[in-house]
Amino acid sequence: DGGITQSPKYLFRKEGQNVTLSCEQNLNHDAMYWYRQDPGQGLRLIYYSQIVNDFQKGDIAEGYSVSREKKESFPLTVTSAQKNPTAFYLCASSTPPGPGLTIYFGEGSWLTVV
Amino acid sequence: SQQGEEDPQALSIQEGENATMNCSYKTSINNLQWYRQNSGRGLVHLILIRSNEREKHSGRLRVTLDTSKKSSSLLITASRAADTASYFCATVSYSGAGSYQLTFGKGTKLSVIP
Numbered sequence: 043d044g045g046i047t048q049s050p051k052y053l054f055r056k057e058g059q060n061v062t063l064s065c066e067q068n069l070n071h072d073a074m075y076w077y078r079q080d081p082g083q084g085l086r087l088i089y090y091s092q093i094v095n096d097f098q099k100g101d102i103a104e105g106y107s108v109s110r111e112k113k114e115s116f117p118l119t120v121t122s123a124q125k126n127p128t129a130f131y132l133c134a135s136s137t138p139p140g141p142g143l144t145i146y147f148g149e150g151s152w153l154t155v156v
Numbered sequence: 157s158q159q160g161e162e163d164p165q166a167l168s169i170q171e172g173e174n175a176t177m178n179c180s181y182k183t184s185i186n187n188l189q190w191y192r193q194n195s196g197r198g199l200v201h202l203i204l205i206r207s208n209e210r211e212k213h214s215g216r217l218r219v220t221l222d223t224s225k226k227s228s229s230l231l232i233t234a235s236r237a238a239d240t241a242s243y244f245c246a247t248v249s250y251s252g253a254g255s256y257q258l259t260f261g262k263g264t265k266l267s268v269i270p
Contacts, residue, residue: 134199
């Protein structure tokens with residue numbers, strides 16, 4: 043089945059640790075995204091990548107890092123510099139840029155700082 | 157930054173009733189999309205309406221778009237308990253240099269009471 047796979051579903055992080063969230067897609071999309079969602083809130087864009095080996099900061103990139111070495115993969119690292127990382131993280135990919143641009147989401151990853 | 161603003165923030169109805177949610181936006185758009193999110197899950201694409209369309213149907217969903225008022229509505233007819241979810245609108249706008257920007261609203265939380 044075509045889709046976006048995020049792992050792990052649940053992750054616990056100790057203070058001062060970096061953690062990496064995995065995102066893999068087999069939709070053959072060039073563009074991929076990471077969003078953060080806090081309880082009862084909308085989506086905020088962390089980073090996006092329009093093509094392999096290229097990515098741009100979104101609205102809340104501080105404390106996060108990404109890489110895009112392969113078309114299928116767009117991992118997100120939550121660094122110790124992120125002061126309030128507990129949230130629901132959503133990875134997405136989209137059809138080519140154009141008037142009909144449509145975005146598809148993974149099932150999300152819950153990150154909790156303990 | 158968020159362009160779409162849903163209204164109301166929360167809506168509670170009885171099963172069998174119709175549910176209407178509204179979305180307003182600020183700048184010109186290429187298309188507007190509605191997404192559904194069950195609690196703790198990813199967003200699922202429901203329907204896309206292009207800027208030159210005024211109404212679109214998909215099953216029990218009816219979407220309207222009024223570009224003169226910069227607003228859209230999502231109507232769910234004959235609601236079911238399984239429709240309980242958060243609903244988000246998203247707009248796609250041309251941002252120059254061949255790029256398109258996708259921005260989400262904060263969502264409407266719909267509760268359908270059996």
